[in-house]
Amino acid sequence: MKEITVVEPVFVTDFRCVGSECRDHCCKGWDVTLDKTTVNRYLKSAQIEIRNIASENIVKVKKSFKNWGLMKLTSKGNCAFMDEEKLCKVHKQMGPSALSPTCATYPRTQYMHKYEVKKSLTLSCPEATQKLLTRPDAMLFNQTVQIQAEANKNEDVDNEHKLVNLMCANMVKAAGCNANEGLYGIAMLLLHLEQMKKEQGFNSEALENDYFNIMDAIGNGSAAQNIAEINNNQELQWSLLMRMQTYFSSKTKTRSSDMLQHYLTKLVHIQISDAKDHDIGSSMTRLDAVWNEKVMPWMAERPHLISNYLQYRIYSDSFPGYQGRSPLASLYLLTAEWFMIRSLIAACVELVGEIYEDDIINIIYSFHAVTKHNNSSMAAFFEEIDNVKVNDDLSLIYLLK
Numbered sequence: 001m002k003e004i005t006v007v008e009p010v011f012v013t014d015f016r017c018v019g020s021e022c023r024d025h026c027c028k029g030w031d032v033t034l035d036k037t038t039v040n041r042y043l044k045s046a047q048i049e050i051r052n053i054a055s056e057n058i059v060k061v062k063k064s065f066k067n068w069g070l071m072k073l074t075s076k077g078n079c080a081f082m083d084e085e086k087l088c089k090v091h092k093q094m095g096p097s098a099l100s101p102t103c104a105t106y107p108r109t110q111y112m113h114k115y116e117v118k119k120s121l122t123l124s125c126p127e128a129t130q131k132l133l134t135r136p137d138a139m140l141f142n143q144t145v146q147i148q149a150e151a152n153k154n155e156d157v158d159n160e161h162k163l164v165n166l167m168c169a170n171m172v173k174a175a176g177c178n179a180n181e182g183l184y185g186i187a188m189l190l191l192h193l194e195q196m197k198k199e200q201g202f203n204s205e206a207l208e209n210d211y212f213n214i215m216d217a218i219g220n221g222s223a224a225q226n227i228a229e230i231n232n233n234q235e236l237q238w239s240l241l242m243r244m245q246t247y248f249s250s251k252t253k254t255r256s257s258d259m260l261q262h263y264l265t266k267l268v269h270i271q272i273s274d275a276k277d278h279d280i281g282s283s284m285t286r287l288d289a290v291w292n293e294k295v296m297p298w299m300a301e302r303p304h305l306i307s308n309y310l311q312y313r314i315y316s317d318s319f320p321g322y323q324g325r326s327p328l329a330s331l332y333l334l335t336a337e338w339f340m341i342r343s344l345i346a347a348c349v350e351l352v353g354e355i356y357e358d359d360i361i362n363i364i365y366s367f368h369a370v371t372k373h374n375n376s377s378m379a380a381f382f383e384e385i386d387n388v389k390v391n392d393d394l395s396l397i398y399l400l401k
């Protein structure tokens, strides 16, 4: 028998779907694909209503066993099985075990290793985002052991990667609401790591030394000082935001894209009104000022909010090295995404005049719903971000200023 360690953050353990209370239900706006077994189960159901809905609304695409059927959406963009109370008729009439694997597991995800399973939630679910951002203990971990006859058929944990991942998570945790200091610390650590591997190979003791020095720099204010001395590159920041706007407005509408568009419009308003005076720098200065003067004091009272988000990303993306990218390239993407989210929050506060927790939840869950729905949406979005890079991955430093 084999022991498998199962790890999950507290907000994952405690997650409960709020069903009809949800601010943006997941049974709409997305392609709902069904596997062959589920298609047949619905078409042959003893429940007449389920059978009728299935025969009228399931398109048999037969692309693979997993992708056998596709639900047609109603004129309002809802799954045809959703009732007036925004509850699933399959769940109600046939029970949870009748749901397709996708519907039964969403928003839960898991990453398997040979002797370890890491559980998480996708933030395209607003309830998951709300719990992550508002619970101070959301990113504390629960660990259990399960006994299996055999190990999982996945690769074993890479201990070097695991160590770097833990160090990065600790840095953003130590930085609290000063996300840029945590990201700066990670950049320093990854640079040292790259250098070390080139010169002498990986040495965990030397890396631990670097890590403790960087943690000291975050704690004693010298990381903040170093960021203050970086030259400004508002042009890069502006180009990244403009590129993001063009990308999102050219995308076909999907679930939550209206919500994201609501916040993008505010950002566009600020960028366009300042660009009229041919002064792209002034919109960036305006966003920076509102972030420092209004958002940061609010965040300082809730230091877990940003820190939980970045800890989540480091944990759930198995940072660094996402999809075969180098550690620094992974950090560039994470920093660019954080910069976009931060700009959307700042633009909203600048135009609304107040800061509301709900706006921050809306921005983060809709951003994830649109950019991280599946592998192809992630790849397309990352390609856009990559196109703005100047010289190399270290241009991420200009997004911290």
Ligand code: SF4
Pocket (backbone or CB within 6 Å): 016, 017, 018, 019, 022, 023, 024, 025, 026, 027, 106, 107, 124, 125, 126, 127, 128
């Ligand atoms: S998005 Fe989340 S909370 Fe909302 S209905 Fe889906 S699983 Fe439930």
